Amino acid sequence: MKGTLALGRIAGVRVGVHWSVLVILVLVTLALAQGRLPDNHPGYSAAAYWGVALVTAVVFLASLLAHELAHAVVARRNHVEVEDITLWMLGGVARLRDEASSPRAELRIAGVGPLTSAVLGALFVGLFLWLDRLSVPRLLAEAVGWLAAVNVLLAVFNSLPAAPLDGGRLLRAFLWWRSGDRLKAALGATAAGRFVGWLLVLLGFASVLLGGDLSGLWLALIGWFMIVTATEEGQQAQLRSTLSGVPVRQVMTPHPATVPATATVEDFLAHLPTGHYRHTAFPVLASADLDGAPVGLVSVTQIDRVPADRRATTTLGDIMSPLADVATALPDTPVVKLLPLLESGAGRRALVISPTTGSLLGIVSRSDISRTVSWLTAGAAHQP
Incomplete structure (x- = not known):
């Protein structure tokens, strides 16, 4: 991905940050500092809102990195080489050099991502409940609660059975196991991804046009990304099938x-x-x-x-x-x-x-x- 700044290696995997990460960093910080935090806990200084919001946004990006690192670590344990990990505006992506050798390996590599986000969500829930009993600023507890909610949401969303989400790879593993045909399984996950993508695009525009909610544009953008990426994954699967066995x-x-x-x-x-x-x-x-x-x-x-x-x-x-x-x-x-x-x-x-x-x-x-x-x-x- 062009415009990526290398951060170094974590667990032997190259990690980079695309410039568009600044967009999500700014959006999350703005949403928290000028929305959720002052709305739910008025009375703090502007510096407190902005400081807590910025730290929360950085921890959120670290959560995305942990999600992708989990994919990379499990992939390497299943003898699949990992090219690199890149964080960008719509999340993160771990690029794999090879494909999983079996449906079971595919299941492990895909499933660990949502599992990691769910575990992080549970940890943040526990931290929130612990902070709730202590005499700490409510602003801090609110930020931890937001991190818990967003990680659980990531786990649920990524589990949707549609490419290029982790759930799409889980679907591909299941179809591969049922049919024994890797290409047929990949195309099935691609079709599901395109369907869900178009559904999100329609819901997003409907939210903007009928409800006046501009956040629907973000939903439409995610849907369009799913359509494009799922289509590319299907094309890559067909390409790999055509070139199979060719030296x-x-x-x-x-x-x-x-x-x-x-x-x-x-x-x-x-x-x-x-x-x-x-x-x-x-x-x-x-x-x-x-x-x-x-x-x-x-x-x-x-x-x-x-x-x-x-x-x-x-x-x-x-x-x-x-x-x-x-x-x-x-x-x-x-x-x-x-x-x-x-x-x-x-x-x-x-x-x-x-x-x-x-x-x-x-x-x-x-x-x-x-x-x-x-x-x-x-x-x-x-x-x-």
Whole structure:
């Protein structure tokens, strides 16, 4: 997700915050500081309302992070690699590199999220009841009560049997167990997600138009997000099914044009426009030796950012994305395992490396995968 600030690693998982988190932070703080807190407990200073509201909003975001971390931890225990966790305006998302190997694993990974929110809700309820017996400011108890309610609400909402919610994955696990068909199960969860999404959109607009409640726009936004994300999940499921069993070697572009790390930007541009450099990203080798091991990837965008007066002294090695930031694969790696790496890797491309010599064998882009899918789909359509 673009515009994400990395926070580091928790339990070995990369965690980031999207800039849109500021939106939810501001909305929650405003709603509490100018609404719920002064309405229910008048008489405190403005600083007290704003201070308690801000801390409550931060704890709420921490609750969302705990929900996603629970998914990540259980996924790793079920041998599913976790790409990262990102908090954003509509909550959080844990990106998984692989799919669960069985309906039971899918059930565990999906179910732990709502369970975590429910446990947090119960803990906040207990804390609220304890604070209620003590001589503490009622403002603090009110904030804890709000956190209890919102975590219980998250647990209930996420349990709805509709993609992309956790309940949708629970539904997918059940349908997968019943039918034995992973794709059919995924499409069933997608259909449920689209239905619930459109229902939320209609309810949201009805609330605005008939009741004058502007908060209905938020409900409509959540519904639209569900529609879009559920549709994408269905498309990804179909894509994975089509590419099942296809190795990277059948998809890659072999012997791609390469550039040496020692070449200057000026040298590179001097060869344009030629057929040799018609692509927009190039594997970078340590030297001009065509059989060398790649050390990175450089894109036309990175080259274009170099000021004209520095192109004669700036080498491609200076501006390239290092190999550690580039997706790599072996020729026999299943393409479905490469898909999530392409989304997060530099240049949205993967370099195919020889398992014996470490030399470059090919490159894979999204267009390579799209072309392969088109051929596979066309071939399947003509089978008797």
